[in-house]
Amino acid sequence: MDGNSLGPLPKSVPTRLSQTVHDEWGAMLIKGWNDAGWMDMPTRLGDRIGAMLGCANGSVVLGDTLSIKVYQALAAALNLNPDRRVVLSDNGNFPSDLYMAQGLLNTLNRGHELRVVDPDKVLEHITSDVAVLMLTHIDYRSGRMHDMMALTKAAQDSGVVVIWDLAHSAGAVPVDMGASGAEFAVGCTYKYLNGGPGAPAFIYVRPDLIDRIDPSLSGWLGHDAPFAFELGYRPAGGIDRMRVGTPPILQMAALDAALDVWEGVSMDELRNNSIALSERFISGVEQHCPTLTLASPRDPQLRGSQVSFQCENGYAVMQALIHHGVIGDFRAPDLIRFGFTPLYLDSGDIDQAVDILARIMRDDLWQDAKFQTRSAVT
Ligand SMILES: Cc1ncc(COP(=O)(O)O)c(C=O)c1O
Numbered sequence: 001m002d003g004n005s006l007g008p009l010p011k012s013v014p015t016r017l018s019q020t021v022h023d024e025w026g027a028m029l030i031k032g033w034n035d036a037g038w039m040d041m042p043t044r045l046g047d048r049i050g051a052m053l054g055c056a057n058g059s060v061v062l063g064d065t066l067s068i069k070v071y072q073a074l075a076a077a078l079n080l081n082p083d084r085r086v087v088l089s090d091n092g093n094f095p096s097d098l099y100m101a102q103g104l105l106n107t108l109n110r111g112h113e114l115r116v117v118d119p120d121k122v123l124e125h126i127t128s129d130v131a132v133l134m135l136t137h138i139d140y141r142s143g144r145m146h147d148m149m150a151l152t153k154a155a156q157d158s159g160v161v162v163i164w165d166l167a168h169s170a171g172a173v174p175v176d177m178g179a180s181g182a183e184f185a186v187g188c189t190y191k192y193l194n195g196g197p198g199a200p201a202f203i204y205v206r207p208d209l210i211d212r213i214d215p216s217l218s219g220w221l222g223h224d225a226p227f228a229f230e231l232g233y234r235p236a237g238g239i240d241r242m243r244v245g246t247p248p249i250l251q252m253a254a255l256d257a258a259l260d261v262w263e264g265v266s267m268d269e270l271r272n273n274s275i276a277l278s279e280r281f282i283s284g285v286e287q288h289c290p291t292l293t294l295a296s297p298r299d300p301q302l303r304g305s306q307v308s309f310q311c312e313n314g315y316a317v318m319q320a321l322i323h324h325g326v327i328g329d330f331r332a333p334d335l336i337r338f339g340f341t342p343l344y345l346d347s348g349d350i351d352q353a354v355d356i357l358a359r360i361m362r363d364d365l366w367q368d369a370k371f372q373t374r375s376a377v378t
Pocket residue numbers: 065066067068093094096097136140165167168188201
């Protein structure tokens with residue numbers, strides 16, 4: 001129940017990885033860049049992911065980490081709105097997004113301000129000094145989901161450029177970037193898309209803007225003619241200009257195989273199942289664990305595909321849960337967090353998780369000394 005942080009290993013991935021290692025890298029050596037289509041993987045996979053998110057073909061590219069893609073999107077968005085100085089975000093955003101913004105604004109050194117407000121106050125802070133609205137669609141801690149359509153419209157009506165971070169949305173809830181009209185989206189592929197640890201991130205640029213983007217990370221594979229080895233940078237035409245350097249082919253191969261699972265999956269059906277599972281979990285926990293308090297929106301339409309409970313001693317409780325075979329995670333200061341992924345969880349799993357959590361709470365199993373020591377990665 002932690003596919004919202006790292007999805008599990010799809011059955012087809014080991015075989016695909018082995019083929020890529022042996023039949024491509026091993027047998028083809030450097031010829032793999034052409035003969036195995038390695039060089040085109042960032043855009044080919046971009047189209048596969050884009051199709052799940054309502055993005056037109058040729059508007060999404062894979063590569064780098066999400067933090068890097070946030071930086072690229074924000075730099076490009078600021079260039080589209082050069083006369084304004086405020087980047088608006090909220091305090092439910094994932095810290096790395098805010099850190100990347102801080103680093104970029106420091107480097108620009110042109111008097112920009114990062115304005116961070118409460119999530120429910122974003123709308124009223126969309127003012128005429130805001131250049132860019134940069135939000136994570138679904139809050140990584142509470143699962144609260146922003147109204148993408150309404151906020152994008154309000155922002156654009158005020159001349160604000162919009163970036164959505166879809167880390168907790170892609171593969172979790174229906175998303176239609178084209179219909180939203182937002183200028184940029186970014187996201188990762190190691191959560192609900194099951195691309196594996198370190199899987200590459202993606203960036204979407206609204207098609208009409210792509211050729212106006214002046215890339216801030218002007219690496220050679222975003223150049224118009226990388227193998228001409230010119231000394232001056234000229235951006236590639238199209239979404240290729242958001243590429244930076246050499247794509248991680250083994251990670252891309254794993255992701256390509258993982259995406260096969262999604263063929264024929266209806267996002268609406270997935271969403272209905274995810275809501276059914278999370279509602280079942282909430283009612284089970286509230287019935288059997290009276291000391292836990294729901295920290296996610298109660299209305300499922302206002303949540304993504306994860307649920308958190310406030311829990312005193314949450315760290316130890318989560319360690320006890322993991323020890324007993326229920327993997328969720330803990331987010332400081334006191335949240336235990338669970339993801340609902342209907343591709344591989346069913347109601348039986350949910351009932352079992354509730355039973356185990358109830359036993360841990362009722363019998364104080366979390367008090368065991370071995371559950372108290374914190375590890376570096378939580
Ligand atoms: C919303 C959000 N943004 C950014 C990140 C950072 O991604 P990465 O580690 O791939 O840079 C994460 C997760 O780690 C995230 O959940």
